[in-house]
Amino acid sequence: EDQxxxxxxxxxxxxxxxxxxxxxxxxxxxxxxxxxxxxxxKGPEFLFTLYSAGExxxxxxxxxxxxxxxxxxxITAPKPEDSATYLCAVHNNDMRFGxxxxxxxxx
Amino acid sequence: xxxxxxxxxxxxxxxxxxxxxRCSSQSGHNTVSWxxxxxxxxxxFIFQYYREEENGRGxxxxxxxxxQFPNYSSELNVNALELDDSALYLCASSLGTxxxxxxxxxxxxxxxxx
Numbered sequence: 001e002d003q004x005x006x007x008x009x010x011x012x013x014x015x016x017x018x019x020x021x022x023x024x025x026x027x028x029x030x031x032x033x034x035x036x037x038x039x040x041x042k043g044p045e046f047l048f049t050l051y052s053a054g055e056x057x058x059x060x061x062x063x064x065x066x067x068x069x070x071x072x073x074x075i076t077a078p079k080p081e082d083s084a085t086y087l088c089a090v091h092n093n094d095m096r097f098g099x100x101x102x103x104x105x106x107x
Numbered sequence: 108x109x110x111x112x113x114x115x116x117x118x119x120x121x122x123x124x125x126x127x128x129r130c131s132s133q134s135g136h137n138t139v140s141w142x143x144x145x146x147x148x149x150x151x152f153i154f155q156y157y158r159e160e161e162n163g164r165g166x167x168x169x170x171x172x173x174x175q176f177p178n179y180s181s182e183l184n185v186n187a188l189e190l191d192d193s194a195l196y197l198c199a200s201s202l203g204t205x206x207x208x209x210x211x212x213x214x215x216x217x218x219x220x221x
Contacts (some may be wrong), residue, residue, distance in 0.1 A: 004149075034209065043111070043197050043212035044150070087149055094163055095140065095210070097149030 002027040004090055006098035013078055013105050021073040021101045023088035032091040033071050035064050037084045038100070044087055047073075078105045111200050111213035119219045120188050128183045128216045130198030138162070139181040140210060141173060142197040150197055156181055193220045 005024045013019055025033070032051055036044035048057045050066040057064050061082065063074040073086055085100040112131045120126050132139050138157045142150035152165035156175035170186040179200070185192060195217050199210035 006149075036212075041195075041215075041217075043199075043214045046209055046211055049209050089149070094152045094155075094165055095142075095150075096152070097142075099147070099149045 002090065002092050002096045004088060004096050004098040006086075006088060006101050008101060009099070010102040011104070013075075013103070015079055015105055015107050016077045018074070018076045018078070020075070021086055021103070023071040023073070023098055024069060025071070025088075025090045025096075026069075027090050027092045027096070029092055030090060033066055034089045034091070034095075035071070035073055036087045036089065038087055039084050047086075075103070078103075080105045080107050111198060111211055113196075113198050113213040113216050115216060116214070117217045117219075119221065121221050122188055122190060124188050124220075125184065125186045126188060126218065128185075128196050128198075128218075130181045130183070130200075130213060132179045132181070132198075132200035133211050136200035136202050136211075137179050138201045138203065138208065139175055139179065140199045140201070141181070141183045142199065143167075143192075144195040144197055144215070146194075153183070188220045190220050193218060 003026045007022045035047040038044045048064040053068045083105045085102045087100045089097040114129045140155040141153040144150040154164040155162045159175045172184045175181045195215045197215045199212045201208040201210045
């Protein structure tokens, strides 16, 4: 069965302290891996789509990478406004989401 | 270009009742997917509609049903509500066929079943 596991569950950083979030997956045939940001009480906001191992995408302080078994979301010099839950999802026959990493960035 | 909209924003029902949630897809999108998100968890796929036909279904019972209209808006119907149905219901739209295309989410409908 397809599985998506995100770690850590929660992460607290000081402003400017870079770190990485992990998304490990097992899927029979990956058709895409997606990263979303979700603020409390709101719908997920699209960040990145990755399709093949070795692919990387960047947006402001965020960079997503993909291997055959996992994806990383690297956050460089985070700011308090980066505080949110970050979700990854894999597509095979349907979209399977992880439980998310709750990121808090303290000023 | 308008984004994905959902109505209502909040809803309170009692066990055994029925509920209908509505979603308007982003302009130009022909595919709508519905998700259930319990507190502290990731969204769970309920089903997807592509050009008015169901195009995939997750592990949800038949009392969860849906509809897509010619203008690609969609409804999610839940019959015989149970306490565990309390959740945030999310609608996402995309362009093209199946899941795999980037999906854009609406703000969600918060359902509370008492």
